Amino acid sequence: MATALALEKHISLEIYVLDIVTGSDQKSMSEVKCLVDNMLKAEDFDLHDFEHFDLDVQMKHFDNSEDSTDMGALQQDEWKQANVDIMVLSKEKNPEGNGHPFSVSGLFYWPLIAVIQAAFSEPSSKWFHLTPFKWIWKSSVTRQEQQLYDELYTLDAWIQAYDKLHK
Structure with a gap:
């Protein structure tokens, strides 16, 4: 949470780091235009935030914020968290024939x-x-x-159910 507050004080840095981690490592013309129009010209962009800019430090802040267990916005939108076990096929034989179990922890779903x-x-x-x-x-x-x-709405069963509902 302290990380989020530190970046919040320097919103320009946060915006810049987010721009760096999206897309390819070679920015296209449209991405550069977007960078200028949506970032450099933004009301809350402050060039002074870059006086002591260190990309490595900012990337660590960004990575740590992703590791945060604070669900804030996710809880607002009613996201749920679950642990899911799935069976994954592999070249190795499994006597049960279902593949090998793989656990996915912390899966968010709506x-x-x-x-x-x-x-x-x-x-x-x-x-x-x-x-x-x-x-x-x-x-x-x-x-x-x-x-x-x-699509579902082109299936005979969907058409019949629709007709039945509207009779």
Whole structure:
């Protein structure tokens, strides 16, 4: 937490370090433009924050902040944390035939209902496609039609459920 406060005092450094760790090690023209427009011209950017700048020190602060167990923003958005065991296939034979167990600790996830609620609270949700339809492809050679399935709302079961719901 002290790390976050130290960087908060020098927001320009934090912004700069975040810019360094994103993207490739060779900045494109658009990235440089973004750097100037969104960082150097930002109201809270202060060049004096760089007087004693040390990239190694700033990177350590950045790394330590990622290791922090403070969930702050994650808890605000109702993120959950869980430990998950998965079976991973390998070349080695496993008598049970399921692969080898691999534990993933500290996995963050957002419950499906929360994801749906968040998605539909966005202004762009008015453009969501919610009506199912059949997707038909007709061969230019045989002239035969074939139904395509590329999304849930193109499945026969989805179409039938939609029709049943609206009768």
